[in-house]
Amino acid sequence: MDNENMEPNESSLFWADQLAEKIIERAQKEGKKIVIRCGQTPSGGKHIGNLNDVIRAHFVYRSVIEKGHEAEFVHSTDDRDPLKDIPAKLADLNTNWHPAEKFPELKKYLGHPLCRVPDPFGCCTSWSAHFTKVWEIGLNQLGMFPKIKSNDDYYKQGKFNPYIRMVFEKIDAVGKIIAKFQETKGDDYIPFDAICPKCGMLANISSFDLQKETVHFTCGGKSIKAKKSEGCGFEGDVPFSEGKLQWRFEWPAQWAIENIIFEPFGKDHAEGSWKSGQVIAKEIYGFEPPIPYVYEFFLVDGGKMSASKGNVYIVQDVLKVIEPEHFAFFYTKKPGKQRDLTFKDLMLIREYEAAEKIYFGTAKADNEREENNVRRSYEMATPKIPAKMPQRIPFDFAAQLVQIYSQNEEVIDAMKSSGHITSEFSEEDLKSANNRLNLARNWIAMFAPEEVKINVADAVSADVKAKLSQGQISALKMLAAALDEKKTEAELGEEFKRIIAETKITPQDFYKACYLAIIGKERGPKLAGFIIAIGQERIVKVLKSI
Structure with a gap:
């Protein structure tokens, strides 16, 4: 399905604003209330790919509200779907993961409605209630508060009955419709x-x-x-x-029960149940289907999410390493293009903070159109816009220092010495910095590649000495002497140039020698700032051991 045919015009910028205009136009034409829907099956801990449905609906809902129109944002939970398998691991309400082997009794509930499977943790009324709650907690942490609607409640209340009756009354037409989409269904098929x-x-x-x-x-x-x-x-x-x-008939019935005008969904539905759903809505239930919007699935660290690969995460997992607004920013990007969410270098943090600089006018985009789109993306991702641009510590640098200092207070002091934290930092900025340090510690433990992990040596090892040329050793001794006097980052940069010139080694060999001596690796953080943050005295002690 081509999303471009559903967008009003190219002069509109942000994709959610485009859709909001179209929704408002249809609602006014049909005299309908605006109800925007998303939905999930609470089959276990729902991963961040499933978040696409909710967050994209949320952005459109916000745009409608900001345009001065009333709207409702509902989230259906398909809690009468059967338990199809037991996930390899299960999350409790505190997002601690537990292996499925701890719950052998669950196997007997395969094929049962999720709403009638016991909660494995015993804290909620059912399996579906538990995993809906896990999901809802994550959504709330991202600033989203849809109205949760239970299919089980709708069945109990008889709200599905008119649509069940229509299916049975038109069973011959049902058979003809389904035969176009599922060749395996026989003449006796009843959905x-x-x-x-x-x-x-x-x-x-x-x-x-x-x-x-x-x-x-x-x-x-x-x-x-x-x-x-x-x-x-x-x-x-x-x-x-x-x-x-069954699903192909239940989904359109949900649209009718909730009077849905818009729903986003993934390309799997676009190529399957959406096609049949449109026909069922019109020919069996007698109403026009909602405005759709198809999103492309994204990759995580270059691959599809897979439990066997260990790259399946729920919202709460991600928020252990990245701020909510930074994470939400990923989903502001146009949905029709496949993107890669990488946790190994957290480029997303840099992208969000580049957008923040454009929003507050301290940086410029390539053109006005891009600037307006970036500003709108920042607004959508940030539930509460700060009064002025926040002062932030670089995440990469924070990740380096938390490996050196065990206490946040020590890192803050080191960053003050290096100039990364200045007098311009407000109390709120310092609180944010402390939070980022905690996130950085988690990132090191959960996602950081080996080359990012560092350990400052107490002395230059014999193995490192054996790898160094005489010119490199001379350079390190000269650096140790230069560090006896306190230097700024800029002054250190000049010292590096002087030492390279006097020893006649290449810049590459100089930096390689420094990193090998200090952290035992050939590459590392930006050297001048790193030396100041660690403390010149500590570096001198290491270098004089050579």
């Missing part, structure tokens, strides 16, 4: 499952009674993820409220 009152498993039905609003079934199990679950053999009737429409 409804019953919940067995004996074993609790979902099972295909064989017939229905419109007058009694019941369905008849034999509990013979159900195919889930290419595996057949074993039913208990029970045969009988249950009311419509004790079952569920």
